[in-house]
Amino acid sequence: MPIAKVHRISASSPNDVSGLEAAIASGRIDPKGVIAVLGKTEGNGLVNDFSRGLATTALTLLFERHLPQAEAAQICLVMSGGTEGGMAPHWIVFERGKGEGGRSPALAIGRAHTLQLPYEQLGRLGEVDQVAAGVRAAMEDAGIADPADVHFVQIKCPLLTAQRIAEAEARGAAVATRDTLKSMSLSRAASALGAAVALGEIDRAAITEAQIGSDWSLWSGRASTSAGIELVNHEIVVLGMSKDWSGPLAIDHAVMRDGIDIEPVRAALQRLGLGAAGQLDPAQRNKMVALLAKAEASHDGRLRGHRHTMLDDSDIASTRHARGFVCGALAGLVGHAEIYVSGGAEHQGPDGGGPVAVIVDRG
Incomplete structure (x- = not known):
C-alpha cells in the first residue's frame, strides 16, 4: 500500500x-x-x-x-x-x-506533465482543456477516483516572453496578449479554470474565453497556479485523501474569503486534530508538516470596506504585497512563516481570497 x-x-x-x-x-x-x-x-x-x-x-x-x-x-x-x-x-x-499498516485513509499524491502548450493557446480555452486533462491524469496517478477526495491541485504553468510571442506570430498565430506580465495572470487564470473543470467545480460548457481572467465569480476552492519563465508546459501535483493509501499524513483545505480570513484555516487545522483558540503551541506546530496558500489583492481595491493600495503601487507588484500580507496573517495563526504562499489567485478562491491546504502528521 x-x-x-x-x-x-x-x-x-x-x-x-x-x-x-x-x-x-x-x-x-x-x-x-x-x-x-x-x-x-x-x-x-x-x-x-x-x-x-x-x-x-x-x-x-x-x-x-x-x-x-x-x-x-x-x-x-x-x-x-x-x-x-x-x-x-x-x-x-x-x-x-x-x-x-498505519492509518487509512491517508494523504495521496499524484503528478502529471502536459505537452508543451502552443503559445497562442496560453490564457485561452485551449489551456483550460489541457490543464483539465492533466489534472485528471494526476488524479489517476494518485489513485483518486472521486474529485471530492482532492484537497489541493498545485500547477506550474508557462508565460509569454517577447521571443515566444514572436515565434507564434511568425507562424501566423495571434497570442492572447503581448504584455508579458499580463500573460502570467492569464495563464494562471486558465490553469485554475482547468482544475475547476476537472474537479467538477465549474461546468466546462459554461466557460467562455472572455471570462478567463475577468469574471471573478468563477473560481476553484482547491486550485493553486503559479506561472514561470522556466517551462513551456504544465507540471501538475494533486494532493488528496485515499483509502488506498496509508500512513500518518492527512490533508484538509479551506478557502479564505480575503487576506485576513484565517478562521476557515483554523477550522481545517481543528478537523485535522490541531485545535487551538489562539496560535498553535510548539507541540502542535511540529505536527503541521506544510501549509500551502494563495494570495491576491482584491480587484475593487477594498478590504472589508477599507481602501487598500496594493493595486496602486507603481514600485511593487500587487502580488508581492499580497504574498507578504497573507503569509503574515497565517504565520500569526500557526506560529512560523515557513509557509508556501503563492501570489496571483485569479479564479483561485473568491476575489481577494484564496484556497489553503494544510498537511498534518497524525502520528
Missing part, C-alpha cells in the same frame, strides 16, 4: 539543495520515490524572476546525481518566486513509498 511522505526543508538561497542532499545521504529521503518538489525562492515572482530557473537547475542536477536522467525529469519542480515580508524560503518534498 502506498504511503505519502512530505519533508519541509529550509533553504539559504535559491540553489541551496544541501538540506535535500543531506536528507538523501541519511536515508530520510529516497530519491526514487520523490514525486514533486515545491519551492519558495526569494525572487520577485515576476516575468524576469530567474531565481525559479536557478532553483530548478539546482534541483535537476541534484536528482540526476541519484537517478537516471529520464527518471529525474519526471519529478515535478514547482518553483514559486517571492518571499516578501517574513516568508521563509524553503522546499517541500513530496515522496511516495510503500509499506503496510
Whole structure:
C-alpha cells in the first residue's frame, strides 16, 4: 500500500539543495520515490524572476546525481518566486513509498506533465482543456477516483516572453496578449479554470474565453497556479485523501474569503486534530508538516470596506504585497512563516481570497 511522505526543508538561497542532499545521504529521503518538489525562492515572482530557473537547475542536477536522467525529469519542480515580508524560503518534498499498516485513509499524491502548450493557446480555452486533462491524469496517478477526495491541485504553468510571442506570430498565430506580465495572470487564470473543470467545480460548457481572467465569480476552492519563465508546459501535483493509501499524513483545505480570513484555516487545522483558540503551541506546530496558500489583492481595491493600495503601487507588484500580507496573517495563526504562499489567485478562491491546504502528521 502506498504511503505519502512530505519533508519541509529550509533553504539559504535559491540553489541551496544541501538540506535535500543531506536528507538523501541519511536515508530520510529516497530519491526514487520523490514525486514533486515545491519551492519558495526569494525572487520577485515576476516575468524576469530567474531565481525559479536557478532553483530548478539546482534541483535537476541534484536528482540526476541519484537517478537516471529520464527518471529525474519526471519529478515535478514547482518553483514559486517571492518571499516578501517574513516568508521563509524553503522546499517541500513530496515522496511516495510503500509499506503496510498505519492509518487509512491517508494523504495521496499524484503528478502529471502536459505537452508543451502552443503559445497562442496560453490564457485561452485551449489551456483550460489541457490543464483539465492533466489534472485528471494526476488524479489517476494518485489513485483518486472521486474529485471530492482532492484537497489541493498545485500547477506550474508557462508565460509569454517577447521571443515566444514572436515565434507564434511568425507562424501566423495571434497570442492572447503581448504584455508579458499580463500573460502570467492569464495563464494562471486558465490553469485554475482547468482544475475547476476537472474537479467538477465549474461546468466546462459554461466557460467562455472572455471570462478567463475577468469574471471573478468563477473560481476553484482547491486550485493553486503559479506561472514561470522556466517551462513551456504544465507540471501538475494533486494532493488528496485515499483509502488506498496509508500512513500518518492527512490533508484538509479551506478557502479564505480575503487576506485576513484565517478562521476557515483554523477550522481545517481543528478537523485535522490541531485545535487551538489562539496560535498553535510548539507541540502542535511540529505536527503541521506544510501549509500551502494563495494570495491576491482584491480587484475593487477594498478590504472589508477599507481602501487598500496594493493595486496602486507603481514600485511593487500587487502580488508581492499580497504574498507578504497573507503569509503574515497565517504565520500569526500557526506560529512560523515557513509557509508556501503563492501570489496571483485569479479564479483561485473568491476575489481577494484564496484556497489553503494544510498537511498534518497524525502520528
